[in-house]
Amino acid sequence: MAGKKEEFENNPVCEILCVHTDLIESVRETLIPGGQVHQLAELFKTLGDPTRVRIMDALAKNEFCVCDLAELLELSQSATSHQLRVLRSNDLVKYRREGKMVYYSLDDEHVLALYREGLEHISEGRG
Amino acid sequence: MAGKKEEFENNPVCEILCVHTDLIESVRETLIPGGQVHQLAELFKTLGDPTRVRIMDALAKNEFCVCDLAELLELSQSATSHQLRVLRSNDLVKYRREGKMVYYSLDDEHVLALYREGLEHISEGRG
DNA sequence: TGTACATATGAACATATAGACATATGTTGG
DNA sequence: CCAACATATGTCTATATGTTCATATGTACA
Structure with a gap:
């Protein structure tokens, strides 16, 4: 029941047998680093959330203050602000303060x- | 305590006071329909998942069968297959069968x- | 047909997260 | 400073989801 796959190299034990080793080794060098994987995800x-998509859609058409966004999209003020915070943290939107109001828009082209x-x-x- | 905001129209009661009504009404017409919001999200x-990003990254460089992907990304066969299914359902990858193996690649340019x-x-x- | 291999799927569990509610922060005007 | 308004944030709960383990499907070959 053991020592059956020794006809290959003495690679670390691997359950999978169909591997194209050369291809894998060459592509492995080109994979993006873990940090970028995380950022991209x-x-x-x-x-990847319907509410945030709707906010992005609105901001793609005009700059809005928080309460206008809430009214336009029929969201609570809290939910709107929470989602704007998420969008902001990921550099998808920017904002400018004008008196008591804060106006949001897409971060860039x-x-x-x-x-x-x-x-x-x-x-x-x-x- | 009541009937204080009647200086506006008789809109449904709204706690928010800073609304730019005209802007909202005009932009409201241009918002994407709910179905598209859902699809886009x-x-x-x-x-928006690190594992799927890594799969996309690999497939952006070469076509791979499931077990090669698993080996390359150090994932279990099951996890790989599950995530490929998700990618497939959303038309991000396509596949072709060749004998026992199934080769995946990005769906299109x-x-x-x-x-x-x-x-x-x-x-x-x-x- | 039966065995081995490659892949797919089902169920269960641990973790992540969107929104509600309450409250805090920040700004203007008196 | 205080009151009012606009926005931000902390906490909690229901729900969604990624992975593992076990098993099923599908294909090739003896």
């Missing part, structure tokens, strides 16, 4: 491009 | 563009 996860790229994907999926 | 949410757009965002944030 956080970025997409941030966009790049964020807008990312959002629209997503929109295109789901649109073409319909054809 | 699902798309981004799918990309558009998916790759979306992934790279995300990469650029986190890269520029470093500057």
Whole structure:
């Protein structure tokens, strides 16, 4: 029952047998580092919530203060602020203070491009 | 204590007072429908997991069978297959069968563009 | 047909998170 | 300083989800 796969190299024991070792080794060098994996996942996860998508959609069209966003999207003030905080932490939106009010907008053109790229994907999926 | 905000229209009672009604009404017409909101959130949410990001990253560089992916990313076969299923359901990857093996790759150029757009965002944030 | 391998799926558990509620912070005007 | 308003934040709970373990499906070959 043992010592059956020794016809390969003395690799660390691996249950899987179909591995294309050379390909794996060469691609392994090009994989993005763990830190970037985490950042990238956080970025997409941030966009991966219906409420935040709606906020992004609104901000893609105009700058808004918190209470306008809440009214427009029929959200509570708390929920709106919480989600804006998440978007802010991930550099998806920026804000400027004007008196008591705080106005939010998309952080830059790049964020807008990312959002629209997503929109295109789901649109073409319909054809 | 009551009937204080009747100087506005007889809108449904709203605790918020700072609303820019005209702006909201005009933007409201342009908001994306609920179905698209859901689809878009699902798309981004799918990309919003470290394991799936790593799979996307690998597939952005080469086609892989399941066990190669598992080996390359040091994941269990089950976890790999589960995540590939999620990616497949959201049209982010496609697959082809060859004998016992199933080879996965990115669904199209558009998916790759979306992934790279995300990469650029986190890269520029470093500057 | 039966065995071995590659992949897929089902169930269960631990963790993460969106929103409600209450409250704190920050700003303006008196 | 105090009151009123706009926004932010802490806590809690219900829900969603990633992984593991066990098992099922599918394919090739003897």
